[in-house]
Amino acid sequence: MITALDHVAIAVRDFDSAVDGYRGLFGHEPDLAARDGANRAWFRFPNMALEVIAPRGDGPAGDRVRAQLDEAGEGLWLAAFAVEDVAAASRLLARRGLEVEAVGPLARIRAAGLTFALASAHAAISSPTVSDQKSAVTALDHIVVHTPNPDRALGLYGAKFGLDLRLDRTNEQWGARQLFFRCGGAVFEVGASLKAPVTDEPDRFGGLAWRVADPDAARERMAAAGFDVSEVRAGRKPGTHVFTVRDAPAGVPTLMLSAEPMTETA
Known part of the structure; x- marks a missing residue:
């Protein structure tokens, strides 16, 4: 569907x-x-x-x-x-x-x-770039939703919406349970804290993670444009490199990460 x-x-x-x-x-x-x-x-x-x-x-x-x-x-x-x-x-x-x-x-x-x-559904059309290709954002990697009730999230996003659940991961070190749903060429990620009780409070949108071909070039361009960006660091996913944009427009939590082919568990 x-x-x-x-x-x-x-x-x-x-x-x-x-x-x-x-x-x-x-x-x-x-x-x-x-x-x-x-x-x-x-x-x-x-x-x-x-x-x-x-x-x-x-x-x-x-x-x-x-x-x-x-x-x-x-x-x-x-x-x-x-x-x-x-x-x-x-x-x-x-x-x-x-x-x-x-x-x-x-x-x-x-x-x-x-x-x-x-x-x-419609054919994909990309906006023209106004910077060099290697420093421009190429695609969305994932959108994040925070939930206080991961089992409710499984029922809603998996059973009712019918999104394709690819990974249900609990990480004690990070104190989080993460649900990764494939959604076309992007990932719909739902995260829950293991340190908070399960409640019926609403879910909330978290942030957006974007792909860039060259994180160093992208960071340099964004910093020159006046954005408050972190240093490039190794990502949680092996082989990736990421940096944070601390002051994205409208206060949206924003992460940039090195582009890579989609995987079965991404």
């Missing part, structure tokens, strides 16, 4: 500042669009897109973004999954007990305190 991660939306108040920030962070030029009371910038990658959205005048989309900003402030707002048939997928998820609402060409789903959407 779900074939990929279609896009992730970030709600912001200052549209121009956020777009300039992500343009500088990614090294890509977005598509700009304004409709339904909202400004949108689309940064497109081979395996998904990032939507930066802000209210602009009157309209249903603007009203939804304002409500989100009033409730939760700036940051990750929703994750949209690609499906072949939005109507058919909506009916199936509704039969599985999820709250599904048609919103224009999309279907919106609220589950475990988060907002998701279903979107029609």
Whole structure:
């Protein structure tokens, strides 16, 4: 049913500042669009897109973004999954007990305190680069969700959404249990603390991890653009190198890591 991660939306108040920030962070030029009371910038990658959205005048989309900003402030707002048939997928998820609402060409789903959407699958289109290829962001590696209830997460993201669970890993040293779901060319990662009790509190979006061809070149470019970046260090996954962007636009926790082929357990 779900074939990929279609896009992730970030709600912001200052549209121009956020777009300039992500343009500088990614090294890509977005598509700009304004409709339904909202400004949108689309940064497109081979395996998904990032939507930066802000209210602009009157309209249903603007009203939804304002409500989100009033409730939760700036940051990750929703994750949209690609499906072949939005109507058919909506009916199936509704039969599985999820709250599904048609919103224009999309279907919106609220589950475990988060907002998701279903979107029609389409051909991947990459945004043009405004920097050299080796320092530009190439794709999304994974999106992180934090949950206080990993068994609920398995039921929701695995059984109801039907995401492909590739690894259920408990690491006592890190104090975490991690669930890795394949979602097209990206990973939907759900993490739970082993040090906290299991509760029925809502899940929450964590951050985004992006792939770069050359971490050293990418870090140098981002630092020159004024971003607060960590040193490049060895990643948890053998053979990878990563660095953290401490001040990504809209406060989204952001990690950059060396690009590598997807693996069966990634």
